[in-house]
Amino acid sequence: MATTPGILTDWPWTPLGSFKHVVVAPWIIHGAYSYFVNDEKDKDLSYFLIFPFMLWRFLHNQLWISLSRYRTAKGNGRIVDKGLEFEQVDRERNWDDQILFNGILFYLGSRHLPGATNLPFWRTDGVILTILLHAGPVEFLYYWLHRALHHHFLYSRYHSHHHSSIVTEPITSVIHPFAEHISYFVLFAIPMLTTIYTGTSSIVSFAGYVTYIDFMNNMGHCNFELIPKWLFTIFPPLKYLLYTPSHHSLHHTQFRTNYCLFMPIYDYVYGTMDKSSDSLYETSLKREEESPDVLHLTHLTTPESIYHLPLGFAALASRPHTRTWYLWLMWPVTLWSMMVTWIHGRTFVVDRHRFDKLRLQTWAIPKYTLQYLMQWQNEAINGLIEDAILDAEEKGVKVLSLGLLNQGEELNRYGGLYVQRHPNLKIKVVDGSSLAVAVILNSIPKGTTQVVLRGKLTKVAYAIAYALSQKGVQITTLYPAEYLKLTKSLGTESNLVVAKSHAQKIWLVGDGLTEKEQMSAPKGTLFVPFSQFPPKKLRKDCFYHYTPAMKTPTSLENVHACENWLPRRVMSAWRVAGIVHALEGWKEHDCGYTMSNIDKFWQASLVHGFQPLTISTIHTKSQ
Secondary structure (H helix, E strand, O other), rough: OOOOOOOOOOOOOOHHHHHHHHHHHHHHHHHHHHHHOHHHHOOHHHHHHHHHHHHHHHHHHHHHHHHHHHHHHHHOOOOOOOOHHHHHHHHHOOOOOOHHHHHHHHHHHHHHHOOOOOOOOOOHHHHHHHHHHHHHHHHHHHHHHHHHHHHHHHHHHHHHHHHHHHOOOOHHHHHOOOOHHHHHHHHHHHHHHHHHHOOOHHHHHHHHHHHHHHHHHHHHOOOOOOOOHHHHHHHHHHHHHHHHHHHHHHHHHHOOOOOOOOOOOHHHOOOOOOOOOOHHHHHHHHHHOOOOOOOHHHEEHHHHHHHHOOOOOHHHOOOOOOOOHHHHHHHHHHHHHHHHHOOOOOOOOEEEEEEEEEEEEEEOOOOOHHHHOOHHHHHHHHHHHHHHHHHHHHHHHOOEEEOOHHOOOOHHHOOOOHHOOOOOOOOOOEHHHHHHHHHHHOOOOOOEOHHHHOOOOOOHHHHHHHHHHOOOEEEEEEOOHHHHHHHHHHHOOOOEOOOOOOOOOOEOOOOOOOHHHHHHOOOEEEEEOOOOOOOOOOOOEEEEEOOEEEEOOOEEEEOOOOOOOOOOOOOEEHHHHHHHHHOOOOOOOEEOOOOOHHHHHHHHHOOOOOOOOOOHHHHHHHO
């Protein structure tokens, strides 16, 4: 919101929340019905195409969001280093409001303006007139409107909402109060109304003009420089006719310079061109891909998880991963993305962070959880992980942490396979098990004397059982086979028993926990997972802890997305372990069947500002 919101700040459909899209449903239905049912002479193609054009605008904006986040994560061409935060994502999640607003006006205009029906597909004179009217009155009037919006009266009531975003994303361009959008539409309607009243309008002139506005708006706010210098060398006057992302970025960091819409000529004419525009452009253009200090290697989980990545839908990425019904409508895109990753799968950059003096990045293996469960896929997955490790080694990465199933025992012996194959690695490989164990031990309520241990017996499970046994905590297993395996590992003197009843209310659970086993737990049981993936929540009368994770320090920058199912500003223990390993400067690998000092890892994490998720926090979240 603006600092002192003025009238017409909120959109008319704000009370509808996520159901706001129904406001265009009557026109969409009428447009489709009239086109498919009416006689040929009564069909209005231009009216029918308004809805597909709205869909194109949604797709166009989303492509820019994904491209911008990918490029800024890699670092090449990045303009502003400061990171995004959840507050900005929340403020900009309604970027589609202006598409709905424009769509309604297009529908109304098509029905009620003389000459706005049955538009031809192309008219050359209308296209030329649109170009001239935009370059002339639209650019000139926008410049002065923009300067007026920076006057204290209007800025505090309206335009300050837009300038709350110092680090811009493509859709920052359309984050304005409703009143501002009205003024912008009136301005951009000059070419469109003129062509209608002169009888020169066409589908291409309308769609092309709005697409041009969207393209330039997104480009100007994308926070990476992409306009090549040779364009200005070939045609020097272009510097007065075409702005660059770095040019408009200065407007968001300096506020009182670079007011132009898309053509900087008026900034030159009226003396508002920022003196550092040229130098920032060249500096940003020369900026190379960033080499991180710490790399976290994760992978896709479900086919829909691509939308929950920071490169996907910003609103979804900013919330813990849950199933969303409308993603079923995206199945053609989902299927296409699966085919691309299957045929041409390459590890890709997902996100970046900065903590203390460390540069952090997250890369994703283009494989899904289901593929990790297929033994015949092991070789291909190991090849991708090994290539990522060697690529990180070449880039000078200090520490690489393995996330999710990238460190499976059957896959690569908890990462030890790569260290064995490449004994001279300078990069340190961390599987995070030591910190995961520490997090789980500190998640168990103090005073606990009995726990149930159930699930696939992994390196983490054995370490937890050993640590609890040393503390005198009785460990109950549900099956004799598990008891025998643990006894063989821990010794006959350990506090292990086979369950005769289910009275224990602390269950440490891993992969393989069944529905029947969950239902057998007493009311009020706390399920604490020690696996990478959380158990399915079947009981409303029980509590479910998050998978091993810690709250991040506030000084960790560019945190604007959730890690899988974890809440905001919370990272998995496996990911935190890599960061702590680098901060401490430890020189050994922490992977394979060995286990580092658990208490040392825990204390180091606390010293660097990472905090445990308390039981009270879990209970509050579950209510």
